[in-house]
Every structure is written in structure tokens, then in C-alpha cells.
Amino acid sequence: MPLDRQMTRVMLVDDHPLVLESLTELLKPHFTIVSTVQHSGDIVSRAIEHRPDVILLDVNLPGKD
Secondary structure, X not given: OOOOOOOOEEEEEOOOHHHHHHHHHHHOOOOOEEEXXXXXXXXXXXXXXXXXXXXXXXXXXOOOO
């Protein structure tokens, strides 16, 4: 079953801007909405706001390991 492109939301979380930029460019053609979070304090509020279907998370964020 193909993914509904209008409903697939991805949130990327990483403290390195180049990683976020690279992943965004890689994923944008495949998903309708790609949101990014660079600061660990923003993760929960952004997830509540954007309601992503998938979160790709750097497990070694400063202050949030």
C-alpha cells in the first residue's frame, strides 16, 4: 500500500545544522512535510505542534541523552 504523501509528516531532530540540511534534502522529495528541530528543548513542543508520523532523532543531543 503506497504512503499517502499528503498525510506523511517527518520531524528531524539533530544538533548539527548540516545533518538537518542534508536529511531534509534527502527526504523532501518523498514526504510532504519535513520539520526540523535543532535544540533539544524544542522537541516536545514541536512534536505537539506538528504531530509527526515519524521522528528521526539524534540519540546524543546535548542535555537530552
